[in-house]
Amino acid sequence: MGSIFSKNLDNPSIPACNRAFSFIFFPFFFSLLKMNVRSEASKYLMAHCMKTFRIKTHRLNLNYSEPHFFILNKGLNSGKPLNEPCPNCFVCITTNQSDKDFMYWLCFxxxxxKSFHYYLKGSVIPFITIGDIKKHLRDSENIASKHPQLFHQSIHHLKLLEINEEKLKLSLKMIDTAKKAIFYKLMNKTGAA
Incomplete structure (x- = not known):
């Protein structure tokens, strides 16, 4: 059988120009191969499991045509997903509405x-960097994609709790308004207003 090592120790070594060519060509060749050729499993994983999203710093007065949401990046509420932009936020842009919903509720x-608190920097006004939020969302998205049934069940419960929270806030606001109206009516009747 053949061996990768030469049997003859007197064999001259590879010329320097051949070694230089190999040193330059092969890393270049493999980088091209890595960029352009993907396995079928990798293509399937990217198409069906991984959500494609981009996170950029939001610029005021910039409109986005693709499905998107905003992520607060300053203060103790850093990482909070928003439907409307604010001065200190990132924008998460997705390719379709279902990926946007997935990423929005994952971020929520x-x-x-309080998963983003680990990444907060700064002593006076804490903030999260775009690199940290990208990495944390990508890692969390990979975990959530491995257990889609559990993730969707959790999201369903979160949505129900959000609806109930909004109803309670509205009820509390109406109670507060009723208290003010009762006291205002009392003040008008007594002439103290």
Missing amino acids: GLWKS
């Missing part, structure tokens, strides 16, 4: 669980 769950 991470924010509610």
Whole structure:
């Protein structure tokens, strides 16, 4: 059988120009191969499991045509997903509405669980960097994609709780308005107003 090592130790070594060519060509060749050729499993994973999203710093007065949401990046609420932009936010742009919903609720769950607090920097006004939020969302998205049934069940519960929270806030606001109206009516009747 053949061997990769030469049997003859007197064999001259590879010329320097051949070694230089190999040193330059092969890393270049493999980088091209890595960039352009993907396995079928990798293509399937990217198409069906991984959500494609981009996170950029939001610029005021810039409109986005693709599905998107905003992520607060300053203060103790850093990481909070928003439907409307604010001065200190990132924008998460997705390719379709279902990916946007997935990423929005993933971000919402991470924010509610205070998962972004680990990444906060700064002593006076804490903030999160775009690199940290990209990495944390990508890692969390990979985990959530491995257990889609559990993730969707958790999101369903979060949505129900959000609806109930909004109803309670509205009820509390109406109670507060009723208290003010009762006291205002009393003040008008007594002439103290």
